[in-house]
Amino acid sequence: MFKEILENVNKRNPLVHCITNYVTVNDVANVILASGASPIMADDLNEVEEITSICTSLVINIGTLNQRSIQAMLLAGKKADRLKHSIVLDPVGAGASALRTDTAFDLLKNIHFTVIRGNSSEIKTISKRSSTTKGVDASSSDAITVQNLKKNVLFAKTLSKDTGSIIAITGAIDIIADDKNAYIIRNGHPLMSKVTGTGCMLSGLIAAFAGANPDDILKATAAAVCTMGLSGEIAYNKIKQIEAGTSSYRTFIIDAISNMTYDTLKGGAKIEII
Amino acid sequence: MFKEILENVNKRNPLVHCITNYVTVNDVANVILASGASPIMADDLNEVEEITSICTSLVINIGTLNQRSIQAMLLAGKKADRLKHSIVLDPVGAGASALRTDTAFDLLKNIHFTVIRGNSSEIKTISKRSSTTKGVDASSSDAITVQNLKKNVLFAKTLSKDTGSIIAITGAIDIIADDKNAYIIRNGHPLMSKVTGTGCMLSGLIAAFAGANPDDILKATAAAVCTMGLSGEIAYNKIKQIEAGTSSYRTFIIDAISNMTYDTLKGGAKIEII
Amino acid sequence: MFKEILENVNKRNPLVHCITNYVTVNDVANVILASGASPIMADDLNEVEEITSICTSLVINIGTLNQRSIQAMLLAGKKADRLKHSIVLDPVGAGASALRTDTAFDLLKNIHFTVIRGNSSEIKTISKRSSTTKGVDASSSDAITVQNLKKNVLFAKTLSKDTGSIIAITGAIDIIADDKNAYIIRNGHPLMSKVTGTGCMLSGLIAAFAGANPDDILKATAAAVCTMGLSGEIAYNKIKQIEAGTSSYRTFIIDAISNMTYDTLKGGAKIEII
DSSP states (O other): OOHHHHHHHHHHOOEEEEEOOTTTHHHHHHHHHHTTOEEEEOOOTTTHHHHHHTOSEEEEEOTTOOHHHHHHHHHHHHHHHHTTOEEEEEOTTBTTBHHHHHHHHHHHHHOOOSEEEEOHHHHHHHHHSOOOOBTTBOOGGGOOOTTTHHHHHHHHHHHHHHHSSEEEEOSSSEEEEOSSOEEEEOOOOGGGGGSTTHHHHHHHHHHHHHHHOTTOHHHHHHHHHHHHHHHHHHHHHHHHHHTOOHHHHHHHHHHHHHHOOHHHHHHHOOEEEO | OOHHHHHHHHHHOOEEEEEOOTTTHHHHHHHHHHTTOEEEEOOOTTTHHHHHHTOSEEEEEOTTOOHHHHHHHHHHHHHHHHTTOEEEEEOTTBTTBHHHHHHHHHHHHHOOOSEEEEOHHHHHHHHHSOOOOBTTBOOGGGOOOTTTHHHHHHHHHHHHHHHSSEEEEOSSSEEEEOSSOEEEEOOOOGGGGGSTTHHHHHHHHHHHHHHHOTTOHHHHHHHHHHHHHHHHHHHHHHHHHHTOOHHHHHHHHHHHHHHOOHHHHHHHOOEEEO | OOHHHHHHHHHHOOEEEEEOOTTTHHHHHHHHHHTTOEEEEOOOTTTHHHHHHTOSEEEEEOTTOOHHHHHHHHHHHHHHHHTTOEEEEEOTTBTTBHHHHHHHHHHHHHOOOSEEEEOHHHHHHHHHSOOOOBTTBOOGGGOOOTTTHHHHHHHHHHHHHHHSSEEEEOSSSEEEEOSSOEEEEOOOOGGGGGSTTHHHHHHHHHHHHHHHOTTOHHHHHHHHHHHHHHHHHHHHHHHHHHTOOHHHHHHHHHHHHHHOOHHHHHHHOOEEEO
16 A cells, blocks of 8 residues: 555655754664655754755654754744645654743644654643653553554544644554544554664654655655554564664664565555554 | 662663763663663753653763753753752763863762763863873773772772762773772773773663662662673674674674673673772 | 775874764764774864864864854864864765855865865865755766766866865765875765765764874875775675665674775775876
């Protein structure tokens, strides 16, 4: 189902403008390259509008936000919005500090995001200014489970309707929803939470896929989430064979993204639409 | 001897606030995750007090300090101090510039650090505002050797008494001291100096171990130093087998930290208390 | 031909001051260490002159420039210039925004660079304030090919005469030129473009080699370019054997740099002087 989505990334080689945190920025750049797209990182007020203009998509990640970068996010986001680019918001740690929550809200007020991707705590913060976020990880009380799946799908669809954005809530079970349809994705491996930035990498990947597939953002987002999760599974099989640890795991996740083919994705995707 | 220390990291999963340099920040985050703790990086004045409040420990690393981050370090440190959190200072390059030396002194004047970790040149700078630091590496004339070990243990204990902090001087031979006791640790491998940030990673690891073991900081610090050094040895054996280089070495060090068990640490620790 | 160049890096262990982007800074530091030199990253106005004074070379990379770091670049560059240090400019993305192009020009007006290294689009921007740069990658219309090689060698020699700098235009075919002589280097592999920062790493490597060999900068630059390209080939052979991807490729490139010997370089260099 994702054949054309993947082909378009390689064929169109979208340029993705990233305003992202300095913790995981290198991995985000390498994941975007691994997918067949190209990244450009730029966060100075005096160039972000010009840089975003030569791109097809923008990812705004508030992981290590500061007064300077917040202004750049707003400026770049408004420009990308006017240009109808694909814009992805990754509200890292929303709920963990007032600055992060307020910034996320300020961004949402000023920019129409094409996709909002976060863990369940971050997305809940986005939806109602309240949360039990523990740092930048999802709180276990917010986790999506088989028991609360239906409720969470409805929540995601409602939030999509409210924001006009595709909502991607990622964790053990992922929900990717617009106001009418939702994909449930069960790819991935728990060890991914032991590598910093798998969420940031996924947001970069979504921006790459969305930039190359502006006509089907829901499917592009689902394809990126599947690709990331399946890469986590492939990499886990690899480290088990050689008894490696979490740093090799990071390397093998990005390796798997760079080697992903449609046949591999088709064979490994654990996805349903509801 | 470190059984409970290790168990507490996994059981308590401490959240570690890091204000650290942008060179090695990704490795620091991954090492903290590999140890069983969780990192959160935040350095904006408007959120550091709130972020540090939800954590159990804080690491302040001056590797790429600037006017903005220095203010954040002071604010976060004072808050963490009031909350009785474990606070680790890594005075990277103290002695290499007046800004670094002065900032280290300013931090020490305003914040009570639980642990101060540096190479011998940095710790000597801390103790007397004079040094022969060459960049961010220890000067060979400052190195701890079998010949000057006794003198350096006394120096560390005296500095611990003066500062009220555990002192960790790391290099070929490591000294971890409070005002009465000192551990001598001989784990590690010279090739670790060819990977950027092994010191920064260790400081993050100490903050993780100390955050989970506030009642025995000396032992927690020694356990972290042993874990790092032994991981350097395990990783070295691995790259020798496959004729790899320094980047694989970095990967395998973090892998070894993520795979470390009490039995491995017990079997490999080269530690004595004097 | 590069025996002494390589020996000097290990013997003199030059300290390289880097003001570089936060995307690839960790790889730059690790590549400099892998080569036998030592890196120090510092970009605060209040310390850059002091830090650069204890070094033998400086690399200025405008990859994620901002108002603060631009001032630090100018200050550090002028100081290093007065001290006759080797200074390398990497004008990342010059041509992609007015800020980048103007900053590159401002740096060139105020600082005499020993070496300028960029892709063909960036170097063309440097030479004439016009370009078809796509983001930070070279535009294919600017690429050096067998057909336009002679013309580009003449262009590089002329630009070297105008600027007084060694010019290194890197891509599938590399040209390293002063005003009279040029090396043509055909090492490297196309997959290197799928790893972020191979250009930044090379600029760091050039600064390391130039810092250790101030009397023969042209040859030192060519040796660094050969080392990087050959490492890309060695790493490619390695990932092919184990069916790895682009992240392993990054690791193996740095591994190869750390394991590079004169014999390996001599055997693998694809270089001619014209």
